[in-house]
Amino acid sequence: MNNNADILIDIKNITKKYDNGFTALDDVSLQIKKGEIIALLGPNGAGKTTLISTICGIITPTSGSISVGGFDTLKDYRDTRKMIGLVPQELTTDAFETVFDTVSFTRGLFGKPRDKSIIEKILKDLSLWDKKDNKLRELSGGMKRRVLIAKALSHEPDILFLDEPTAGVDVELRKDMWNVMRALSKTGVTIILTTHYIEEAEEMADRIGVISKGRILLVEQTSELMRKLGHKEMLIEISEPLDILPASLQAFDLTLSDDRKLITYSYNANQEHPGITRLLKALIEADIRTTDISTKQSSLEDIFVNLVRDAA
Numbered sequence: 001m002n003n004n005a006d007i008l009i010d011i012k013n014i015t016k017k018y019d020n021g022f023t024a025l026d027d028v029s030l031q032i033k034k035g036e037i038i039a040l041l042g043p044n045g046a047g048k049t050t051l052i053s054t055i056c057g058i059i060t061p062t063s064g065s066i067s068v069g070g071f072d073t074l075k076d077y078r079d080t081r082k083m084i085g086l087v088p089q090e091l092t093t094d095a096f097e098t099v100f101d102t103v104s105f106t107r108g109l110f111g112k113p114r115d116k117s118i119i120e121k122i123l124k125d126l127s128l129w130d131k132k133d134n135k136l137r138e139l140s141g142g143m144k145r146r147v148l149i150a151k152a153l154s155h156e157p158d159i160l161f162l163d164e165p166t167a168g169v170d171v172e173l174r175k176d177m178w179n180v181m182r183a184l185s186k187t188g189v190t191i192i193l194t195t196h197y198i199e200e201a202e203e204m205a206d207r208i209g210v211i212s213k214g215r216i217l218l219v220e221q222t223s224e225l226m227r228k229l230g231h232k233e234m235l236i237e238i239s240e241p242l243d244i245l246p247a248s249l250q251a252f253d254l255t256l257s258d259d260r261k262l263i264t265y266s267y268n269a270n271q272e273h274p275g276i277t278r279l280l281k282a283l284i285e286a287d288i289r290t291t292d293i294s295t296k297q298s299s300l301e302d303i304f305v306n307l308v309r310d311a312a
């Protein structure tokens with residue numbers, strides 16, 4: 001995989017021990033491809049921000065190396081930094097500046113020449129063009145977040161980091177941000193986001209990396225993660241309460257509810273033969289009449305909780 005020309009960020013065995021001796025990252029390796037959206041998912045204090053800061057060259061790792069576009073983040077800091085746009089959570093610039101000026105000014109900070117057409121394109125991509133002359137303080141929370149992205153894009157980076165892009169925003173605004181990120185991804189920008197929200201990772205990301213206690217527990221294609229770990233349950237409602245499950249059903253992974261009217265069958269949806277037909281046949285043979293059947297798939301949330309628990 002190392003020779004793959006599509007690899008944009010190559011993180012090799014990064015460990016970060018802070019001065020107080022705390023190990024925030026423990027031998028983390030990860031490769032990120034050009035154009036993908038990857039979500040780093042993990043609980044508070046997992047090490048997500050430390051990892052992002054290390055890739056950006058803001059934090060120096062204790063050991064290991066990172067290359068971005070073939071450049072080393074420490075040795076070639078200037079080259080890697082200009083490839084990266086970092087979206088912080090808060091807008092700290094002058095509230096009395098206009099949207100256009102603040103984005104244009106940020107471009108200048110990266111040593112890029114003034115270019116009205118580029119700023120215009122960025123603002124249009126983010127649906128901020130009609131707000132270009134508004135002062136920042138006049139904008140809604142959602143618009144302010146868009147300005148943060150516009151600023152991070154002002155020097156035309158290849159990679160955009162979003163640190164908890166939708167923390168503390170309402171559902172509508174969150175969906176709006178997701179659309180913005182999708183649109184950006186289509187323009188070829190590689191997007192790396194950190195999130196606490198499983199829903200966000202599942203909705204947005206091509207791949208998900210689960211981080212806990214400074215270690216990457218797994219990195220998978222979002223769909224593959226769902227497929228691999230997707231555990232299903234079939235809920236079978238029965239017409240007459242059962243005292244006990246008959247011996248003929250013992251070969252199946254079944255549980256009987258406390259009111260004895262619901263049988264739950266746990267199975268792996270990815271198995272070639274999940275045993276559903278055999279189970280239904282066995283129910284008929286045991287003279288158990290069903291009144292309703294439904295299935296339930298474990299969410300990424302369930303998977304995540306299990307992973308973090310198992311790693312503890």
Ligand SMILES: Nc1ncnc2c1ncn2[C@@H]1O[C@H](COP(=O)(O)OP(=O)(O)OP(=O)(O)O)[C@@H](O)[C@H]1O
Nearest residue numbers: 018019020022024043044045046047048049050051
């Ligand atoms: N400068 C520092 N010195 C010592 N420990 C630190 C320092 N910065 C962060 N840490 C610790 O490293 C761990 C990882 O922090 P980090 O901010 O990377 O986590 P995170 O996954 O981004 O968490 P959150 O989701 O809460 O932002 C935490 O336990 C934090 O307290």
